[in-house]
Amino acid sequence: MTPRRRRLVLVLGILAGVGLASALALRAFQQNVTFYFDPSRIAAGEVRPGESFRLGGLVQQHSLVRTPGTLNVQFVVTDLKHSVTVRYAKVLPDLFREGAGVVAHGHLDDQGVFIADEVLAKHDANYMPPPVARSLQQAAASTGPADPAAAADGAH
Amino acid sequence: MAWVWFHRFGSPPYFYRLAKRLTPWVAWPAALLCVAGLIEGLGFTPPDYRQGDGWRILLFHVPMAFLSMETYIVMAVSAAIGLIWRMRVANAVAASCATLGASFTVVTLGTGMLWGKPMWGTYWAWDPRLTSELLLLFLYLGYMGLRSGFDDISRADRASAVLAIVGLVDIPIIHYSVDWWNSLHQGSTLIGTGGIAVPSMWVPVLMMIAGFELYFIALLLLRTRGEILRRERNASWVAQELGEAPPDSAPSGPPLAHPAAQRV
Numbered sequence: 316m317t318p319r320r321r322r323l324v325l326v327l328g329i330l331a332g333v334g335l336a337s338a339l340a341l342r343a344f345q346q347n348v349t350f351y352f353d354p355s356r357i358a359a360g361e362v363r364p365g366e367s368f369r370l371g372g373l374v375q376q377h378s379l380v381r382t383p384g385t386l387n388v389q390f391v392v393t394d395l396k397h398s399v400t401v402r403y404a405k406v407l408p409d410l411f412r413e414g415a416g417v418v419a420h421g422h423l424d425d426q427g428v429f430i431a432d433e434v435l436a437k438h439d440a441n442y443m444p445p446p447v448a449r450s451l452q453q454a455a456a457s458t459g460p461a462d463p464a465a466a467a468d469g470a471h
Numbered sequence: 472m473a474w475v476w477f478h479r480f481g482s483p484p485y486f487y488r489l490a491k492r493l494t495p496w497v498a499w500p501a502a503l504l505c506v507a508g509l510i511e512g513l514g515f516t517p518p519d520y521r522q523g524d525g526w527r528i529l530l531f532h533v534p535m536a537f538l539s540m541e542t543y544i545v546m547a548v549s550a551a552i553g554l555i556w557r558m559r560v561a562n563a564v565a566a567s568c569a570t571l572g573a574s575f576t577v578v579t580l581g582t583g584m585l586w587g588k589p590m591w592g593t594y595w596a597w598d599p600r601l602t603s604e605l606l607l608l609f610l611y612l613g614y615m616g617l618r619s620g621f622d623d624i625s626r627a628d629r630a631s632a633v634l635a636i637v638g639l640v641d642i643p644i645i646h647y648s649v650d651w652w653n654s655l656h657q658g659s660t661l662i663g664t665g666g667i668a669v670p671s672m673w674v675p676v677l678m679m680i681a682g683f684e685l686y687f688i689a690l691l692l693l694r695t696r697g698e699i700l701r702r703e704r705n706a707s708w709v710a711q712e713l714g715e716a717p718p719d720s721a722p723s724g725p726p727l728a729h730p731a732a733q734r735v
Binding site (some may be wrong): 341351411421435440442 | 516518519521525554590593601636637651653654658670
């Protein structure tokens with residue numbers, strides 16, 4: 316084996332070894348490297364009451380209730396199978412919308428209501444100008460959903 | 472012999488002159504594309520239906536994120552070539568990549584934070600995509616730090632090459648993090664489902680990507696030339712290239728000669 320060949324094998328060996336080690340580590344982490352839990356996993360009892368965690372899912376249509384005169388809001392986060400009611404008392408981010416994704420950090424109280432101390436809005440990686448969103452909404456208006464966001468999302 | 476081009480490419484004077492000739496052909500299109508993409512993207516492209524004008528931050532964020540990963544791949548591959556074939560030009564390319572890549576990563580993280588605050592509601596979240604991109608910055612900084620720990624340039628090349636190759640594993644993790652795990656960060660803007668709906672929005676993004684891509688190549692050519700000069704400073708072709716007398720004939724010794732020679 317020439318020195319050059321030995322170095323080539325060494326480099327390939329490092330790549331293979333590190334790749335394999337990371338693949339195994341990532342497989343082991345698969346369950347734990349989760350930025351948020353969805354309502355189904357909460358329904359399955361994966362989170363203990365009082366424990367702080369992140370809840371992720373879609374804001375259910377027509378579920379947003381604001382308390383007049385305060386910042387207090389209540390809405391329902393759903394993954395279309397299960398849902399969790401969320402209460403929050405701070406300013407909601409710009410992208411927060413019914414039908415769009417959110418990630419909230421907080422804990423469950425005794426009644427199973429999620430008390431959020433931070434609500435982040437997820438972006439769905441769809442980009443379009445307002446007129447396109449409007450025409451998608453009009454096109455979808457005859458078929459059912461009246462919400463522009465849902466109509467626009469439905470187009471993808 | 473099929474490998475002649477490879478060996479010629481690996482000759483520092485040949486590469487130096489080639490890079491010098493190529494630079495303007497890359498730098499000017501880069502400048503034109505970036506300026507045109509900016510005018511198009513900031514002046515004529517419609518706002519997003521939800522993000523408003525804030526989406527225009529992505530005109531920088533997306534190309535920089537692309538480049539932060541691409542630069543690392545270029546760095547690790549050239550470092551590996553330099554390690555295996557002892558190719559001096561490849562080592563110079565790898566050494567030139569680190570600062571560029573670290574800068575692209577800083578801009579990626581910075582523009583992402585500026586976008587994240589109004590849109591997500593936070594500057595930073597320990598999300599898999601964000602965390603693995605931060606790790607990339609540390610890999611670049613580690614690479615630069617490791618290199619600076621050696622006085623001998625060829626030792627620095629060999630040690631840092633191993634670090635660069637090991638760190639390569641972070642690249643697929645960054646890329647696939649949004650598919651593998653629940654993350655706050657959205658999926659890919661240009662590849663896969665969803666994405667940009669209308670040409671008037673993706674045209675400026677593609678112009679910026681192409682422009683910054685060429686900008687990276689131009690900077691890499693420039694920096695590699697500097698790196699080659701530094702490494703070959705005692706070679707006669709360098710003196711010739713810079714229009715100076717060859718080091719041997721200089722009466723008081725070369726200005727950048729071995730440190731021992733300068734100590735009288």
